[in-house]
Amino acid sequence: MPVLETVPAAPASIDDVRRRNLGRLLQLLHDRGPTSRADLTALTGLNRSTVKTLTEDLVHARLVRETEPVGRGGAGRPSITVEPESERVHVIALDIGVAHLTALRIGLGGVVLDRRELRQGRADYTVRRTVARVVRLVGELLDGAPAGARCVGIGVGVCGVVSDDDGVVRFAPNLGWVDVPLRSVLADRLDTTLPVVMGNDGDLGARGEHLRGVARGVPDVVYVAGEIGVGGGIIVSGTPMRGVGGYGGEIGHMVIDARGPVCRCGRRGCWETAISEEAVLRTTGAPPGTTFLQVLEAHRDGATWTRAGMRRVGRSLAVGVGNLINVFNPGLIVFGGTVRHVFAATEDVVRESLAGVLAAPGEQVQLAVAGLGDDSVAFGAAELAFAQLLDDPLGTMAALPVVARTGA
Amino acid sequence: MPVLETVPAAPASIDDVRRRNLGRLLQLLHDRGPTSRADLTALTGLNRSTVKTLTEDLVHARLVRETEPVGRGGAGRPSITVEPESERVHVIALDIGVAHLTALRIGLGGVVLDRRELRQGRADYTVRRTVARVVRLVGELLDGAPAGARCVGIGVGVCGVVSDDDGVVRFAPNLGWVDVPLRSVLADRLDTTLPVVMGNDGDLGARGEHLRGVARGVPDVVYVAGEIGVGGGIIVSGTPMRGVGGYGGEIGHMVIDARGPVCRCGRRGCWETAISEEAVLRTTGAPPGTTFLQVLEAHRDGATWTRAGMRRVGRSLAVGVGNLINVFNPGLIVFGGTVRHVFAATEDVVRESLAGVLAAPGEQVQLAVAGLGDDSVAFGAAELAFAQLLDDPLGTMAALPVVARTGA
Numbered sequence: 001m002p003v004l005e006t007v008p009a010a011p012a013s014i015d016d017v018r019r020r021n022l023g024r025l026l027q028l029l030h031d032r033g034p035t036s037r038a039d040l041t042a043l044t045g046l047n048r049s050t051v052k053t054l055t056e057d058l059v060h061a062r063l064v065r066e067t068e069p070v071g072r073g074g075a076g077r078p079s080i081t082v083e084p085e086s087e088r089v090h091v092i093a094l095d096i097g098v099a100h101l102t103a104l105r106i107g108l109g110g111v112v113l114d115r116r117e118l119r120q121g122r123a124d125y126t127v128r129r130t131v132a133r134v135v136r137l138v139g140e141l142l143d144g145a146p147a148g149a150r151c152v153g154i155g156v157g158v159c160g161v162v163s164d165d166d167g168v169v170r171f172a173p174n175l176g177w178v179d180v181p182l183r184s185v186l187a188d189r190l191d192t193t194l195p196v197v198m199g200n201d202g203d204l205g206a207r208g209e210h211l212r213g214v215a216r217g218v219p220d221v222v223y224v225a226g227e228i229g230v231g232g233g234i235i236v237s238g239t240p241m242r243g244v245g246g247y248g249g250e251i252g253h254m255v256i257d258a259r260g261p262v263c264r265c266g267r268r269g270c271w272e273t274a275i276s277e278e279a280v281l282r283t284t285g286a287p288p289g290t291t292f293l294q295v296l297e298a299h300r301d302g303a304t305w306t307r308a309g310m311r312r313v314g315r316s317l318a319v320g321v322g323n324l325i326n327v328f329n330p331g332l333i334v335f336g337g338t339v340r341h342v343f344a345a346t347e348d349v350v351r352e353s354l355a356g357v358l359a360a361p362g363e364q365v366q367l368a369v370a371g372l373g374d375d376s377v378a379f380g381a382a383e384l385a386f387a388q389l390l391d392d393p394l395g396t397m398a399a400l401p402v403v404a405r406t407g408a
Numbered sequence: 409m410p411v412l413e414t415v416p417a418a419p420a421s422i423d424d425v426r427r428r429n430l431g432r433l434l435q436l437l438h439d440r441g442p443t444s445r446a447d448l449t450a451l452t453g454l455n456r457s458t459v460k461t462l463t464e465d466l467v468h469a470r471l472v473r474e475t476e477p478v479g480r481g482g483a484g485r486p487s488i489t490v491e492p493e494s495e496r497v498h499v500i501a502l503d504i505g506v507a508h509l510t511a512l513r514i515g516l517g518g519v520v521l522d523r524r525e526l527r528q529g530r531a532d533y534t535v536r537r538t539v540a541r542v543v544r545l546v547g548e549l550l551d552g553a554p555a556g557a558r559c560v561g562i563g564v565g566v567c568g569v570v571s572d573d574d575g576v577v578r579f580a581p582n583l584g585w586v587d588v589p590l591r592s593v594l595a596d597r598l599d600t601t602l603p604v605v606m607g608n609d610g611d612l613g614a615r616g617e618h619l620r621g622v623a624r625g626v627p628d629v630v631y632v633a634g635e636i637g638v639g640g641g642i643i644v645s646g647t648p649m650r651g652v653g654g655y656g657g658e659i660g661h662m663v664i665d666a667r668g669p670v671c672r673c674g675r676r677g678c679w680e681t682a683i684s685e686e687a688v689l690r691t692t693g694a695p696p697g698t699t700f701l702q703v704l705e706a707h708r709d710g711a712t713w714t715r716a717g718m719r720r721v722g723r724s725l726a727v728g729v730g731n732l733i734n735v736f737n738p739g740l741i742v743f744g745g746t747v748r749h750v751f752a753a754t755e756d757v758v759r760e761s762l763a764g765v766l767a768a769p770g771e772q773v774q775l776a777v778a779g780l781g782d783d784s785v786a787f788g789a790a791e792l793a794f795a796q797l798l799d800d801p802l803g804t805m806a807a808l809p810v811v812a813r814t815g816a
Contacts, residue, residue, distance in 0.1 A: 161768055170768065171767070171768065218652075219652060220651055220652040220656075236644050236649050237647070237649075237650070239645070241644050241645075241649075241736075242645070242737070243628055243736055243737020243738065243769065244626075244627060244628040244737055244738060244739035244772050244773075245737055245768060245769065245772045246737070247737040247766070247768045247769045247772075248628075248735065248736055248737035248769075249735065249737075250734040250735065250737075250766055250769070251734075251735055253731075253734040253766055254662070254731040254734060254735055255664050255727050255730065255731055256663050256664065256666055257665065257666040257667065257677075258664055258665040258668075258677075258724070258727050259665065259667060260666075265764065265765075265766060266763075266764035267727075267730060267764040267765070269665075269666075316666070319663050319666050319675075322663065322675060323661075323662040323663055323731075326658040326659075326661040326662060327656065327657065327658065327659055327662055327735070328649075328651055328656055329650070329651020329652055329653055329654070329655040329656040329657075329658075330651065330652060331652035355674075356673065356674035356675040357673075357675070358655070358658055358661055358673060359579070360569055360578065360579065360653060360655045361651065361653065361655045361656075361658070364652050364653045364655075365652075
């Protein structure tokens with residue numbers, strides 16, 4: 001890009017350099033888990049004594065611990081292994097969906113320590129009720145943490161358009177929310193000064209899968225998610241694609257059938273109208289009262305009444321997937337949320353229908369279901385919540401509220 | 409991203425720093441045109457005497473010249489103005505399309521110095537004939553340059569999938585080319601050691617508009633281009649989106665009408681089948697022998713026979729545009745190539761049909777025709793060709809072949 005680089009920054013102070021190096025070291029341990037000091041030295045490019053000193057600082061802050069390795073690999077003394085204090089340092093990660101509310105306690109290093117899930121009914125989406133449920137789940141998770149454990153943040157994924165600057169859910173059509181100041185409501189009701197960080201569920205699902213799931217290490221990824229609606233998140237060259245206002249990735253509202261059924265967005269034939277849970281029920285002509293998962297189960301068990309409809313759903317899934325392949329040339333398309341069950345049930349049809357996609361990008365793409373199952377979004381939300389700690393490990397720990405219990 | 413930063417580089421040598429600063433200064437002048445030394449000082453953050461010395465180096469290499477400003481603005485002495493030697497330092501930029509072959513001589517600072525264009529017939533796309541034409545046009549452009557002018561590179565946009573590593577056109581379906589080693593053939597036939605750099609026309613069109621056209625300064629841009637086929641290029645957060653193999657941006661092969669006509673790619677209802685030149689002819693039921701531009705001209709003149717068809721084309725254009733808005737949340741969508749004439753002829757219908765797009769991204773997008781008209785791609789190709797000079801101004805000038813005339 002021809003834009004001029006900004007002015008070279010003034011030389012960083014010793015404190016800045018130390019903080020940055022501590023953050024890099026902790027990020028590395030968070031990403032990789034237990035790692036030998038020798039590997040940390042090689043990976044950071046810092047010298048051995050610096051890594052030793054920095055590690056000691058992190059040990060002192062009780063963010064990591066050092067252990068002697070049992071065996072010895074290759075020549076020389078075995079190196080000491082450093083590992084994150086996953087049981088002790090954790091975040092709360094929330095996924096507020098239409099049909100579910102999931103809350104996880106996730107330890108440093110991406111370890112699930114505890115998990116709560118509620119199914120929500122259609123009538124339950126008032127902000128007051130949702131917040132009350134969140135407060136209860138977060139309270140249970142924090143109360144279940146061992147003595148001395150420290151919560152360093154709360155990350156929240158919401159099935160809507162979220163403005164992270166001010167923590168407001170601008171628009172969550174399937175919840176019926178408009179301009180809900182969720183961050184301040186949550187901070188208030190949880191009676192906490194912990195950072196509460198928010199994001200769109202599609203974006204966070206993509207981030208979760210990219211950091212901890214099947215998309216790890218893949219630079220260009222499309223994450224397709226859905227239950228009632230269909231959304232997604234896009235990773236371009238390793239970086240989440242936001243768009244000019246942070247609304248990018250609404251792949252469920254890509255028209256694939258201009259003469260198709262009217263979508264709740266107002267257009268005709270959006271991808272969502274052909275592959276959502278409701279579309280599966282409609283297209284298979286499921287008897288009233290049958291659930292989406294029951295249809296897929298019947299289909300898996302060889303029912304004849306689901307066959308033609310599921311084939312149609314699979315072909316529609318393939319049309320949208322083909323579009324994403326041609327437009328993004330991704331290395332991987334990940335199916336998350338309940339769309340992953342649709343993909344799993346129609347995979348043969350999808351792959352067969354993709355024969356018409358452009359050859360070059362078609363050869364380069366893999367298709368996979370979410371590695372983190374129902375928790376892709378929560379894992380993405382956890383990363384949001386860990387970000388401050390990883391930016392400034394010692395400063396963040398020093399500034400934590402003394403008691404991280406809820407006031408509920 | 410949690411990927412660990414690479415090892416901090418060893419302190420740059422004085423030569424490295426000087427080279428980088430010369431490149432930054434020249435890039436700035438290339439982007440902005442004539443700029444006062446005072447502004448250069450402010451924009452680079454370098455000190456005044458450094459800017460003076462660097463500018464003198466660039467003057468000595470005859471890349472820029474200094475002029476006294478005529479008037480004086482505000483208090484104090486008027487600052488000396490530095491401007492790129494646009495007449496003297498230039499590149500050759502080529503756009504190899506299906507129906508046209510365009511060649512420009514573009515000077516440092518993005519000034520068009522000379523321009524040649526050929527219309528191509530359908531039977532003319534053999535590599536041999538195309539290369540012969542290119543050699544002739546390049547020869548004319550170089551012969552027309554003033555004595556002492558220096559060509560620093562040749563940039564080529566091709567309507568196909570291009571591998572820039574080895575300069576091979578992998579696949580250009582509308583030309584019928586497969587695995588054509590165009591770079592080496594061109595370098596050989598032009599008898600030059602000048603760098604020949606290549607790219608896909610959609611990507612280069614996006615780049616041209618982003619650097620020199622209507623998309624200047626807009627971080628998230630979708631460029632839609634087309635004549636026979638419809639392609640495009642995407643800018644995400646200021647950076648061209650490549651995809652995992654460089655094939656991203658094939659937005660013409662986004663299915664918008666799953667029950668629509670069969671596309672040459674094999675799928676049904678690709679956007680291209682509804683908005684290309686051929687689609688305009690078909691949808692309006694144009695009499696045999698009528699050209700695409702004649703249809704649009706008749707439509708502009710108020711013909712009745714074009715009305716219903718053009719309305720349909722406009723609605724299809726809007727469906728794809730709506731998809732791009734929802735998927736990318738761009739700040740701007742630019743219509744280039746001959747698709748810009750389709751947009752101009754159907755703009756009312758397009759805007760009216762876009763009412764159904766998602767509200768938030770819909771409010772943030774602008775629609776515009778290419779600011780560089782037929783030359784978006786050539787301008788993008790020119791930037792490719794200037795890249796080496798802007799990276800290392802003095803080194804590149806020193807290494808130039810003494811005579812840059814063709815052997816043709």
